[in-house]
Amino acid sequence: MLLNQSKLAKINTFSPTKRTEQGYEIGDVTWSKLQNQWGCEIDTENSTILAEGYPGIGRPHHQAAVTFAEISGSLLQSSNDEDEDDAAAGEARPRAAVGRSSGFLSPAHWRGVRSRSCYRCGRGGGFWGRDQESCLACGARYCAGCVLRAMGSMPEGRKCADCIGRPLATSRRDALGRASRVLRRMLSAAEVELVMQSERECAASQNQMRTEDLYVNGSNLSPEELVVLQGCPCPPSSSRLRPGLYWYDKVSGFWGKEGHKPHCIISANLNVGGLLDQKASNGSTGILINGREITKSELQMLKSAGVQCTGKPHFWVNADGTYREEGQKIVKGKIWDKPIVKLLGPVLSLPTPNKAANQCEEAVHMVNRPIPDYLEQRTIQKLLLVGSGASTILKQAKFLYKNKPFSVDEREDLKLIIQSNIYTYLGILLEGRERFEDEALADRRNSQHDPSSSGRCESGLSDEVTIYSLIPRLKAFSDWILKAMALGNLEDIFPAASREYAPLVKELWNDHAIQATYKRRSELPFLPPAANYFLDKVVDISRTEYELSDMDILYDDGITSSDGLASIEFSFPQMSLGGQGADEPDRQDTLLRYQLIRINNRGLHESSKWLQMFDDVRLVIFCVTASDYDEHYEDANGTIVNKMIESRQLFECIALHRGFEQLDFLLLLTKFDLLEQKINRSPLTSCDWFNDFTPQITRFPLNGSGNQTGPTLAQMAAHYMAAKFKRLFYSLTGRKLYVSYVNALDQESVQSAIRYGRKIVNLEGEELDFGDGDEEETIEPHSLTCVPLLSAGEVC
Ligand SMILES: Nc1nc2c(ncn2[C@@H]2O[C@H](COP(=O)(O)OP(=O)(O)OP(=O)(O)O)[C@@H](O)[C@H]2O)c(=O)[nH]1
Numbered sequence: 001m002l003l004n005q006s007k008l009a010k011i012n013t014f015s016p017t018k019r020t021e022q023g024y025e026i027g028d029v030t031w032s033k034l035q036n037q038w039g040c041e042i043d044t045e046n047s048t049i050l051a052e053g054y055p056g057i058g059r060p061h062h063q064a065a066v067t068f069a070e071i072s073g074s075l076l077q078s079s080n081d082e083d084e085d086d087a088a089a090g091e092a093r094p095r096a097a098v099g100r101s102s103g104f105l106s107p108a109h110w111r112g113v114r115s116r117s118c119y120r121c122g123r124g125g126g127f128w129g130r131d132q133e134s135c136l137a138c139g140a141r142y143c144a145g146c147v148l149r150a151m152g153s154m155p156e157g158r159k160c161a162d163c164i165g166r167p168l169a170t171s172r173r174d175a176l177g178r179a180s181r182v183l184r185r186m187l188s189a190a191e192v193e194l195v196m197q198s199e200r201e202c203a204a205s206q207n208q209m210r211t212e213d214l215y216v217n218g219s220n221l222s223p224e225e226l227v228v229l230q231g232c233p234c235p236p237s238s239s240r241l242r243p244g245l246y247w248y249d250k251v252s253g254f255w256g257k258e259g260h261k262p263h264c265i266i267s268a269n270l271n272v273g274g275l276l277d278q279k280a281s282n283g284s285t286g287i288l289i290n291g292r293e294i295t296k297s298e299l300q301m302l303k304s305a306g307v308q309c310t311g312k313p314h315f316w317v318n319a320d321g322t323y324r325e326e327g328q329k330i331v332k333g334k335i336w337d338k339p340i341v342k343l344l345g346p347v348l349s350l351p352t353p354n355k356a357a358n359q360c361e362e363a364v365h366m367v368n369r370p371i372p373d374y375l376e377q378r379t380i381q382k383l384l385l386v387g388s389g390a391s392t393i394l395k396q397a398k399f400l401y402k403n404k405p406f407s408v409d410e411r412e413d414l415k416l417i418i419q420s421n422i423y424t425y426l427g428i429l430l431e432g433r434e435r436f437e438d439e440a441l442a443d444r445r446n447s448q449h450d451p452s453s454s455g456r457c458e459s460g461l462s463d464e465v466t467i468y469s470l471i472p473r474l475k476a477f478s479d480w481i482l483k484a485m486a487l488g489n490l491e492d493i494f495p496a497a498s499r500e501y502a503p504l505v506k507e508l509w510n511d512h513a514i515q516a517t518y519k520r521r522s523e524l525p526f527l528p529p530a531a532n533y534f535l536d537k538v539v540d541i542s543r544t545e546y547e548l549s550d551m552d553i554l555y556d557d558g559i560t561s562s563d564g565l566a567s568i569e570f571s572f573p574q575m576s577l578g579g580q581g582a583d584e585p586d587r588q589d590t591l592l593r594y595q596l597i598r599i600n601n602r603g604l605h606e607s608s609k610w611l612q613m614f615d616d617v618r619l620v621i622f623c624v625t626a627s628d629y630d631e632h633y634e635d636a637n638g639t640i641v642n643k644m645i646e647s648r649q650l651f652e653c654i655a656l657h658r659g660f661e662q663l664d665f666l667l668l669l670t671k672f673d674l675l676e677q678k679i680n681r682s683p684l685t686s687c688d689w690f691n692d693f694t695p696q697i698t699r700f701p702l703n704g705s706g707n708q709t710g711p712t713l714a715q716m717a718a719h720y721m722a723a724k725f726k727r728l729f730y731s732l733t734g735r736k737l738y739v740s741y742v743n744a745l746d747q748e749s750v751q752s753a754i755r756y757g758r759k760i761v762n763l764e765g766e767e768l769d770f771g772d773g774d775e776e777e778t779i780e781p782h783s784l785t786c787v788p789l790l791s792a793g794e795v796c
């Protein structure tokens with residue numbers, strides 16, 4: 001049987017599991033695929049692929065095994081067929097790994113042989129390779145299906161896992177920090193932004209230009225100077241900024257290679273390099289601009305601009321193009337004013353200023369400041385937000401610090417999440433209703449058999465009807481939804497059909513049977529507290545033209561549909577003088593940038609893949625839902641787990657994470673309002689960890705307005721939980737834990753928690769002044785007005 005090249009290419013994408021004398025053994029899936037789709041013969045005894053009549057492999061009479069070593073490299077041609085499923089791709093052994101470990105295929109070799117195919121699976125890269133992403137270090141290309149497998153969590157940006165720690169290829173420098181189409185398709189906007197940021201901010205030896213061989217005006221650039229140069233409003237083009245010797249005229253912004261005419265105009269007044277040498281551009285005209293002897297083409301340009309050049313004058317040219325002769329105060333004119341100069345520039349290969357280069361004010365501002373100060377302002381303080389209830393905190397932060405907290409697309413995304421969640425909430429209620437109805441009927445039957453009862457239905461309902469029973473029409477709708485849920489189709493039907501069914505959902509929600517079920521919501525552990533909020537407004541929300549309110553967004557459980565990683569970057573707004581309190585940031589602080597990064601719990605469990613990306617975090621904000629103490633869920637093994645215990649386990653895991661050894665931790669006890677609502681009916685001791693909670697209920701005097709001045713039970717419980725976490729943290733790390741209590745639906749409460757985080761970050765080695773109690777390391781919730789009730793011994 002003849003195998004053509006494209007088949008061979010495809011075979012090569014499968015995973016050889018064991019090398020035999022004749023070739024490689026392959027897995028079962030691959031076998032059947034090869035047989036069914038491409039008609040390969042399989043030697044089932046030896047588990048090898050047999051090919052006939054392929055030149056160089058075997059003749060018809062001598063069946064030869066296709067070996068992967070033989071068909072790799074030059075025999076493989078780009079395959080544009082996209083008919084392989086992901087499962088097959090998933091089986092594929094990383095070709096990069098094969099090549100590197102066996103040493104027969106280097107990235108350079110690969111590029112030479114098949115420049116536009118995926119380095120891992122061999123597929124084509126679409127039109128001009130647009131559907132591919134390539135490694136910034138070795139240039140290996142990967143298709144959309146392989147890029148994440150090959151590059152992993154991208155701690156240094158887009159590099160193959162094998163290339164981590166290797167410097168950027170100069171030719172790829174232009175792509176640094178610029179996300180590709182493929183990446184945007186594969187990851188959420190926040191994830192892309194984080195990868196790009198890691199890429200840009202990766203340590204100097206890796207992604208950044210090495211400064212060892214970069215000289216400006218004869219002086220070797222320091223890393224700080226390089227940051228200034230690359231971060232100015234109008235930097236030299238990154239693709240052209242390679243190791244070498246450059247000259248820079250700080251006054252006019254002219255920039256060029258040593259011994260050559262100016263090549264571009266960058267921001268003026270940057271504090272980089274040494275003093276400009278007269279012979280920097282190797283000019284021979286005798287005319288100087290800012291101390292540099294200009295070249296012949298520059299002289300030609302000056303003459304066209306009407307500048308008098310007789311007598312070999314020395315000019316002083318500013319960044320805006322105004323010029324005067326050395327030693328004179330009078331400005332003679334502006335070089336760039338004449339349209340001919342702009343026309344001549346390209347002809348003489350001379351630069352003309354662009355808009356950004358004229359924005360030199362900022363640069364002037366910068367040059368007057370010491371560099372570390374300037375660099376400090378560009379540094380982003382990363383705050384990692386993890387744990388339960390973190391999504392709502394992040395959303396509040398967006399409302400607090402962003403002018404446009406959610407884009408139209410994000411709002412649309414959230415609306416879809418809400419619309420489909422409504423049916424999940426309804427499903428939970430309908431299941432509960434069936435259970436309660438069955439229980440009620442069973443109770444009734446038992447009581448009928450009980451000789452001591454009268455045997456009649458006391459409520460006046462017929463024998464088969466209970467308060468949980470639905471009328472037939474609603475029952476039919478309910479059965480349909482429950483069936484869809486059982487089959488896992490709910491998400492396929494909704495939210496597409498949500499508008500159509502909204503009136504029926506409303507009728508069902510208002511029905512006495514569902515309301516009776518909702519009253520027993522404490523027995524429905526999967527029903528989120530936000531269910532009634534959304535079910536109350538189901539008809540409105542299901543309208544296509546409905547626009548979400550801020551509260552809808554806060555109540556919504558989730559941030560984006562992908563929901564893996566989300567972040568916002570912000571500065572603390574400068575307060576008006578009148579509103580500036582002791583706690584308000586000073587002007588310096590308003591220039592600092594902060595980034596709040598939320599990783600969801602799933603991301604944390606997936607072998608902490610995201611955590612490895614955050615070795616430069618300044619503070620971990622760990623959220624724990626205070627009202628979780630009496631709530632449970634069933635894990636994958638069917639074990640019932642208390643949610644607070646689950647939070648504690650995650651907390652331990654993060655506190656002990658290798659990268660966070662020296663980090664400050666801020667514990668946010670969220671949903672404090674819900675704790676207040678439930679603590680009186682559900683004791684804190686229902687969580688085993690809190691079984692020694694023995695609040696001392698004392699009579700506190702009433703204040704003048706008749707209100708109790710002592711702490712409430714919820715406050716005592718919150719302080720007790722805080723102390724438990726503090727002690728745990730101290731036993732694990734020997735460090736102190738900061739704590740704040742939050743109602744995440746209340747903007748002010750979240751604002752003070754984030755400000756507290758900022759205060760911790762900016763302590764710079766000093767500690768908050770811890771007193772005997774825990775006042776300084778704990779921020780009280782708004783409703784907490786009293787001192788903590790814990791004895792000093794309980795606080796770490
Ligand atoms: N009453 C009240 N509701 C809250 C509070 N924080 C969050 N919620 C609501 O609780 C629900 C779940 O919120 P999330 O922030 O997603 O909490 P989570 O699901 O526990 O946490 P994530 O793992 O980050 O998703 C949403 O409906 C929120 O509006 C709070 O402090 N008080």
Ligand SMILES: [Mg+2]
Pocket residue numbers: 391557558
């Ligand atoms: Mg959530």
